[in-house]
Amino acid sequence: MISERDMVKGKTLVSVAAVIEGKAKKILTVWEGDMPYHNRWVIPGGYVKPEETVQEAVVREVREETGLEVISTGVIGIYDDFIVTDEKDGSLHHIIIGYKAKIVGGEITVTRESMEYAWIDLKEALKSARLPEVFKRILSDFKKQRVGKICSRFRRRYF
Numbered sequence: 001m002i003s004e005r006d007m008v009k010g011k012t013l014v015s016v017a018a019v020i021e022g023k024a025k026k027i028l029t030v031w032e033g034d035m036p037y038h039n040r041w042v043i044p045g046g047y048v049k050p051e052e053t054v055q056e057a058v059v060r061e062v063r064e065e066t067g068l069e070v071i072s073t074g075v076i077g078i079y080d081d082f083i084v085t086d087e088k089d090g091s092l093h094h095i096i097i098g099y100k101a102k103i104v105g106g107e108i109t110v111t112r113e114s115m116e117y118a119w120i121d122l123k124e125a126l127k128s129a130r131l132p133e134v135f136k137r138i139l140s141d142f143k144k145q146r147v148g149k150i151c152s153r154f155r156r157r158y159f
Contacts, residue, residue, distance in 0.1 A: 011085075012093040016058040017045030017135065018070060018101035019142045022119050027139065029125065030065055030114035036083045036094065041130045043138065044068075044114070045096070058099050066117065067109035070101040077141045081134040098138035100145075 020028040020043075029041045046061035048054055055072055062070045076098035083092040108117055125131055125139055 011091070012095065014048045014054075015045055015094060015096045016048060016054055016061060016099060017043045017096050017138060018058050018062050018072070018099050019043055019076060019138065020062070020068070020070065020101050020103060022103075025122065026119035027122055027125055028066070028108075029118050029120055029131070031116035031118075033111075033113050033115045036085075036092065037132055040132055041118070041120075041125075041128065042132065043135050046113070054097050058097075058101065062101060063106065065111060065114040067106050067111075068103050069105035071104050073100045073102050074145075075099055076138055076145060079134050079137055081132070094134075096134060096138070098141065100142065 022028060028044060030044050032038055032040050032042045044062045044065045045058065046065065048057040052060065058072050059070060062068055079096045079098060081094040081096060083094055085092050110116065120128075122139060122143055126136055126143070128136075131139075
């Protein structure tokens with residue numbers, strides 16, 4: 001049991017996001033229909049349910065938002081996004097685990113959560129004013145990993 005002292009104060013949500021690279025190295029983006037990124041372009045993903053692992057969540061969320069079946073091919077990183085809300089407490093700490101994912105089946109469909117989709121060039125996505133900064137950070141680290149650069153913010157220690 002978690003002690004009262006260790007309980008998280010305020011609102012903290014954990015999500016997953018999948019960078020899916022398609023033909024001509026373009027990245028799949030969706031027009032978000034739900035909060036907290038309503039009416040913005042994002043990479044597919046969503047909240048982790050209490051009864052599932054983050055790996056299960058990324059597969060489920062991509063399926064729900066796009067109709068695609070994917071497998072996770074690696075973690076890109078873990079990202080913080082602090083969102084001001086209209087609620088009484090005024091803010092939300094959104095933790096997003098970014099994954100690389102590969103399409104293994106399905107067909108793209110439009111849903112209530114993702115009202116449109118677009119395959120966009122990575123450079124274009126990184127410059128877009130319509131993509132939230134947290135997703136630009138994920139895509140920037142994805143780009144660094146793709147060209148073989150280490151993007152970890154942690155230093156490796158040798159014992």
